[in-house]
Amino acid sequence: MVGTSLMVEVVRSSILQCFCRACHASAIEKPRPSPPTQGIANTQPNKMVRLATEVRATEQSKGGMKYELVLADPADVAPPCLASSPPKTSMSVEDIENKLKAAEERRQSLEAQKLNQLNEKRSKELEALQKKEEYNAVFKQAARNSLEQKMEANKENREAIIKSIQEKSRERLSRGEEIRKSLDAQTQEILTNIQKKIESATEAREAQISALRERLREHERHAEEVRLNKAQNITGVTSG
Numbered sequence: 001m002v003g004t005s006l007m008v009e010v011v012r013s014s015i016l017q018c019f020c021r022a023c024h025a026s027a028i029e030k031p032r033p034s035p036p037t038q039g040i041a042n043t044q045p046n047k048m049v050r051l052a053t054e055v056r057a058t059e060q061s062k063g064g065m066k067y068e069l070v071l072a073d074p075a076d077v078a079p080p081c082l083a084s085s086p087p088k089t090s091m092s093v094e095d096i097e098n099k100l101k102a103a104e105e106r107r108q109s110l111e112a113q114k115l116n117q118l119n120e121k122r123s124k125e126l127e128a129l130q131k132k133e134e135y136n137a138v139f140k141q142a143a144r145n146s147l148e149q150k151m152e153a154n155k156e157n158r159e160a161i162i163k164s165i166q167e168k169s170r171e172r173l174s175r176g177e178e179i180r181k182s183l184d185a186q187t188q189e190i191l192t193n194i195q196k197k198i199e200s201a202t203e204a205r206e207a208q209i210s211a212l213r214e215r216l217r218e219h220e221r222h223a224e225e226v227r228l229n230k231a232q233n234i235t236g237v238t239s240g
Helices: 002-028 093-239
Strands: 054-060 066-072
Touching: none
Parallel strands: none
Antiparallel strands: 054 066
8 A cells, every 4th residue: 555655646746747847848938930921912811830749758666667658739630430330131041051051060060079079088087097097006016015025024023033932931941940950959958957857856855865764763763772771770770
C-alpha cells in the first residue's frame, strides 16, 4: 500500500510538472507576423490556425520505473471503417449436403484422431504398467534373495550360537562333576576323620572307665585292708 500510494503521488507530480511546462511554453511563444502582401487581395475567409502542441516528458521514479508522458491535442483521425458483412447467398440442397458430408467427414476424422490418441495413451499406460510389474517382480526377487541370504546367515549364526552354548554347558557339567567328585572325596575324608576321632574318643573313654574301675577296686581293697586292720587291732586290745 505504501509503494502504490508513493507511485501514484510520483505520477501525479510528474503530470503536473509537464502540464505546467506546456502552459509556460505556450505563454512564452509569440505569433509570428505574416509577410505583407502587396497588390493581392485576400479573398479567402479567415481560418483558425491550430498549432499542434505536443510535450513529451520522460520521468523515472525512485523505484527504478521509467515511463514517458505525452501531452498533445486530440488528432482529427476518423475512426476505421468496419468491414461490411458479406452478402447472403442462397444455398442449394447439394451445397447443404456437401457441407453436411464435409462436417461428417471432419467429425469422423476427429473421432479417429481421438481414438488414435486414446489408443496411444492406453498403449503407453500398458507399457508403463508392464514396466512397473517388471520392476516390482525384480524388486520382489531381490528382496526374497536378500531375505533368504539373511535367513541362511541367521541360521548359521544360530547353529554356531547353539553349538557354543552346548559346548559351554558340557564344560560346566564336566566342571560340576569334577567339583562334585572333589566334594564327595572331601566329605568322605571328613567322615573318615570324624569316625576315627569318634573311635579314638570311645577308646579313650573306655580306658578312662577302666582306669576308674581299677581305682575303685584299689580303693575298695585298701578300705577293706584298713577295716581288717582296725578289726584286728580292736581284737588284740580286747584279748590283752
